[in-house]
Amino acid sequence: MSPQSHLRWLFLANATVLVTHQIDAAYWHEWELFNIPGGNQVNLLLNIPIIALVLYAHSRVVANLHTGLNYYKLLAALGFLTVGIHASFFALGREAFMQPMSVALLLATLVLSAWQLVALRRFKEPTSVAAP
Secondary structure, three states, X not given: OOHHHHHHHHHHHHHHHHHHHHHHHHHOOHHHHOOOOOHHHHHHHHHHXXXXXXXXXXXXXXXXXXXXXXXXXXXXXXXXXXXXXXXXXXXXXXXXXXXXXXXXXXXXXXXXXXXXXXXXXXXXXXXXXXXX
């Protein structure tokens, strides 16, 4: 697998896990954890731009990895943010997201986000050949 393909697959895997976490978040009534007024209805509205951004980022990474690198990094950052927020919920003793698959999704997000950035450090952009 080429380095570019490897990066694209890591992006897709992390995006899939993050979107699946959002499905899990609906089960746990995440809007209550964040005290979002309007409940699930507002939560759904807030998820539209987030999921749209993830899908758009994926299209940019697939279309041209070099020009999509900022989107690639953005997804890893979103993964770290998600894990950090939920780590604080765990530290506060919240009982949401404690089922095995909920924890597995968060751990997968942490691992994939870190793996994305490690793989990116190993990725070398092609050098351009100067014209004579």
